Amino acid sequence: MGIHALLSLTNLAANQLLVIDRNGNVTVINSGEPVPEGAIILDPNGSSLVPGEQAKPSAQLADAQGNTQPITNDIEQILTALEQGADPTALGEDLAPAAGGVQGSALTTAASIDRDGTEIIAATQFDTAGFEALGLSRTQSLSLLNLLQAPTAPIIPVVPEEPDSPIVISTITGDSAAEGSNNTFSVSLSGTTSAETTIVLTLASGTATKDVDFNGTSVIVVINGVSQTVPVNQDGTFQVTVPTNTNSFSVQVSTADDGIYEGNETFTLSGKSAAQETAIIGTATIVDDNAPVINDATVN
Incomplete structure (x- = not known):
């Protein structure tokens, strides 16, 4: 042959x-x-x-x-x-x-x-x-x-595998919650992780003020139904280690009920993986359900 x-x-x-x-x-x-x-x-x-x-x-x-x-x-x-x-x-x-x-x-x-x-x-x-x-x-x-010993058997060469695309954050979606309860941010990834992946997130004030209207020292991260409390740095950053076979997780932030009517207020959660240059941002709304109260009304 x-x-x-x-x-x-x-x-x-x-x-x-x-x-x-x-x-x-x-x-x-x-x-x-x-x-x-x-x-x-x-x-x-x-x-x-x-x-x-x-x-x-x-x-x-x-x-x-x-x-x-x-x-x-x-x-x-x-x-x-x-x-x-x-x-x-x-x-x-x-x-x-x-x-x-x-x-x-x-x-x-x-x-x-x-x-x-x-x-x-x-x-x-x-x-x-x-x-x-x-x-x-x-x-x-x-x-x-x-290669010539078995001419009837086709050769199956080793084809190099294409490298996996790096995992990045696709979306961060915040919800609306009454003050005094938890706001939840849903974080979706671009795919399912094949190895542990570190995500850096940042909690920041908007019209709502950190440590006044919402907790800026710790958050609750829920991954595959398991909750863990994660400390937040003074600059608002914290890390989440996403395990294998995971494509999403959530971050819960507690809010304060100050009893003062201030109207609805917002704050943000942003984040990116090591493979991302630009952070993805999500916004949550604290709903102020304390309607203003008129104690005395005088009609002339």
């Missing part, structure tokens, strides 16, 4: 490449991404020098500077020799993989290999000498050859 059939086993998207590093690990990368030194790069959509001709798979070997050497023909010749039971290190001086062709495709100094003719290759093993002469490691050579 040649490299063309090998790459037909993979299910790569456009602009994706199959990479075998020197440790024999097979991964998928996007075109243009850096590759480690000595890695084999297999491109199912290589290129064609003939206009109108369909692009053919190609193989390249990367050096420490990120430059690549074409080794497609070398690999094809070694695979053909192995399939025919021939010696892959005896393909001729100019075309032998150890020589790398007339121009030389090996990244390492070509070695002289002496053979005594007594080597016996077991049916379940592969001779990697030809590939190692190209500059490939033994584990790398075995990974390449192992």
Whole structure:
């Protein structure tokens, strides 16, 4: 089986490449991404020098500077020799993989290999000498050859996972509550947390005054039905540690019933996560239900 059939086993998207590093690990990368030194790069959509001709798979070997050497023909010749039971290190001086062709495709100094003719290759093993002469490691050579052992089974390469989007605050919504009771701010996140996430919140006065109309020293945070009292700093800031598998929580703020009619008053809760530059703000309203009382009325 040649490299063309090998790459037909993979299910790569456009602009994706199959990479075998020197440790024999097979991964998928996007075109243009850096590759480690000595890695084999297999491109199912290589290129064609003939206009109108369909692009053919190609193989390249990367050096420490990120430059690549074409080794497609070398690999094809070694695979053909192995399939025919021939010696892959005896393909001729100019075309032998150890020589790398007339121009030389090996990244390492070509070695002289002496053979005594007594080597016996077991049916379940592969001779990697030809590939190692190209500059490939033994584990790398075995990974390449192992891809040919089960031609009917498609290769499932390891596709790098897209990083999770950072969790941010989507909305903060305050309610209206009678003075003397608790105002509640509902905080919604952009998604469900996959790890503990720290949220910084700030309690601030509006027409309602902190520590006069509402409690500015502590709040009650409710997460997944569990309540905890959290102290508030003098500047109004406090932190909430959101556990995993959580997408919302609430903050309760107690208000004072002063018995004085002042009309409805407001205050705010703002906050952001480490991934946010601009804070989200919510407003709560303290409803003053103390209607003014007229003690004495004189009618002239």
